[in-house]
Amino acid sequence: MAVIAIIGTLDTKGREHAFVADRIRAAGHTPLLIDVGTAQPPQVTPDIARDEVAAAAGVDLTEMIARGDRGECVSAMAIAAPKLLKQLQEQGRIDGVISLGGGGGTAIATAAMRALPIGFPKLMVSTLASGNTAHYVGTRDICMMPSIVDVAGLNRISRTVFSRAAGAICGMVDAQVDTDDARPLIVASMFGNTTQCVNAAMPILEAAGYEVLVFHATGTGGRAMESLIESGMVAGVLDITTTEWADELVGGTLSAGPDRLDAAAKAGVPAVVVPGCLDMANFGERNSLPKQFEERTLYVHNPQVTLLRTNATECQQLGKILAKKVNTYTAPVTVLLPRKAISLISAAGQPFHDAAADAALFDAITTELKPEIEVQSMDCEINDPAFAKACAEALLRNLQKN
Secondary structure, three states: OOEEEEEEOHHHHHHHHHHHHHHHHHOOOEEEEEEOOOOOOOOOOOOEOHHHHHHOOOOOHHHHHHHOOHHHHHHHHHHHHHHHHHHHHHOOOOOEEEEEEOHHHHHHHHHHHHOOOOOOOEEEEEOOOOOOOHHHHOOOOOEEEEOOOOOOOOOHHHHHHHHHHHHHHHHHHHOOOOOOOOOOEEEEEEOHHHHHHHHHHHHHHHHOOOEEEEEEOOOHHHHHHHHHHHOOOEEEEEEOEOOHHHHHHHOOOOOOOOOOOOHHHHHOOOEEEOEOOOOEEEEOOHHHOOHHHOOOOEEEEEOOEEEEEOOHHHHHHHHHHHHHHHOOOOOOEEEEEEOOEOOOOOOOOOOOOOHHHHHHHHHHHHHHOOOOOEEEEEOOEOOOHHHHHHHHHHHHHHHHHO
């Protein structure tokens, strides 16, 4: 029998959450109702009251409610709820979490869910689930389920959706997960333009006894990889594809933010870093490209993605950024430079071939890196099997040194 936390604003959506609690109870599990409402008294009696939630963050809820600022109350609960839920999870008191919400409830509940580890069952039934959910999900495995109708009463639609949601969270906590693989973890970054390189490096690392997790360098993928590195679960980093920094610099759609490349330094994890796909920044459909880039070198990857070739000035800036980040690494790190191409389409004869831009990138990296940081410069393309082998072997050496 599992204990499933049901977190919600019980002052406005208490009956709906109580319905889910009944469905969970009928499935043989124990619901734990947690109130994060801040307006009226709860419609149903919670197992954990709002004052106890607020106390987890040292918040005086009574005084805050008296001021009557709903936004302030929601923001406070979005800080307190993660602390409480994390405590419950670490104490082994809950095995999963579910919530129903509109704007405020979704903000509070997903903030709490983001504090929980990857693999912990999390389900958010929300009026916002059919839109852009990136800021609610973050880098966690939160399942977002559309509520279809508003979370405002029980009717033939909401009862169906809420019953299925209760069944889903029960199924998630019942699912058996094989966690017997004790191999140390290596994370790797990959893009379509570096797939061959990563695929060739993986078997070498796996043959040495490591499990390799590959992250797609699409902004969300980079943030998820950084989050996992920072968690302390990772033994080594094969950062072949640092392309998200190109998007961050020029305003592309796949930026992972200014903290990309920081986690390995914070965690003290051995690494290999490559300027993979720093020749490209991602934008949407061709007709959506910002006007200032109209005369630049472009490549229509597919109808929804237009790639912008970074120029020499931008590549010089990117080289300095990459070097500045790597200079903070405390564990062994190697930077590898594929001189003939940093992506599949930057090789000679390909659409993004620009020797001057690549030279500006490589020169900035080698000039700005600390002398003690190892740099391997190879006269080959990034997807050359020899380059992939060099990356894998460099990481294995760094792991042995650490």
